[in-house]
Amino acid sequence: MRNAADYRRILLKISGEALNGGSNFCFNSQVLSYLADEVAAALAMKKQVAIVVGGGNIVRGEMLSSDMGVDRVTADYMGMLATVINGKALQSALNAAGIDTRLQSALNMEQVVAPYIREKAVRHLENGQVVIFAGGTGNPFFSTDTAAALRASEIGANALLKATNVDGVYSSDPAKNADAKRYDTLPMNDAINQQLRVMDATALALCRERKLPVHVFKLTTPGTLAAILKGQDEGTLLTC
Template sequence: MLPKYKRVIIKLSGEALAGDKGFGIDPGTIKEISHKIKDASELGVEIAIVVGGGNIWRGRDGEGIDRATADYMGMLATVINALALQDALEHTGVDVRVQTAIDMKEIAEPYIRRKAMRHLEKGRIVIFASGTGNPYFSTDTTAALRAAEIDAEVILSAKKVDAVYDSDPKLNPNAKKIDKLTYIEVLNKGLKVMDSTAISLCMDNNIPVLVFGLDNPENIVKVLCGENIGTIVKED
């Protein structure tokens, strides 16, 4: 199989690492995901990953906690996930680096754009953790920002739902799958592809977003090779 893209950002939600548990990190799930990321890397694709922290802590769930403090707690949760993913990938034989937007030099490199790009050029996988390093910005926005900075061709947004629908498929059995969307349609319809800041950033920099389901980890390789699954968000 020949890859369609040369350099990508994979946006992994924290929930994707929890498996069926819904909370924490499921060793079997993270191992399976890591093997498929390795398969993708062996196609010659340069891969950077932005991982969320929702399986451990969401800033917006911090009821009674100052919003900025809650967001910083969420950033630390993404570091836990990034280190777990790094370990799992290294066990598959892949060379990996974690870079954090908040300096914690004892466990990870600081985020340096040129260094990240150099790692990618050498075939290493780079995991971006701790969001943008600022409260009030989601890991969706981090994915869009890092994609623009490292010249990624596409953001591959791995979710528990296999595509974007016109309504919640869990609540509405007649929900219709949407194959293609423009950035403006996502914003105007309030579709939960990524938050509005992230979508606006992608629109400004013409970065496509491909939403696909991670229920089958094989989908990582499939989307990289251009198979028509999920939903693509881009300009007309």
């Protein structure tokens, strides 16, 4: 059993690609409904839940820059806009499930979404509302993993939970290497030194500095989020 009893406030990082559920459309209603159920279970445990969502199901800034020749700064801003679209979709799904949700963006577009203000975000969390952070960090050259680490640090989260399409961190790509070893726990220094690509190095370095534990787990396994919050051995725990 892991000690997760102190995880009063968590930040959940969801990739944009996860929202389409492998379909050709940007969103999958079953995935959105599943995410709402997972968040509801965490709230029922009296946890405060913040979310950072990526934009890769719509636009990946780095790919636009490398594959299509779009200026990197422009491409990254396009990616940030994609996270706002995803944030709106996720907010709608959570609200439809009866979960009071607020969406804040690092990019200023007040007709569409409220601006990111730390004090308001913390107040919403303390009032039992879910807060979704969109727009990345608001700056180019930084990933949404870094945005997740930054927001988690700013709001005083006790843990960062990264939902992925694999059930933890492996010594190498399990899709390519049948002998890849899955770690139950792993020091962040090892993840950085071995370049395991769990999160980008900037995000991991910030989590290490802030002594913020990171759980990596499989998104599509129902009940995993609640299991982690109960201290069960799900996924991989990156330690500081």
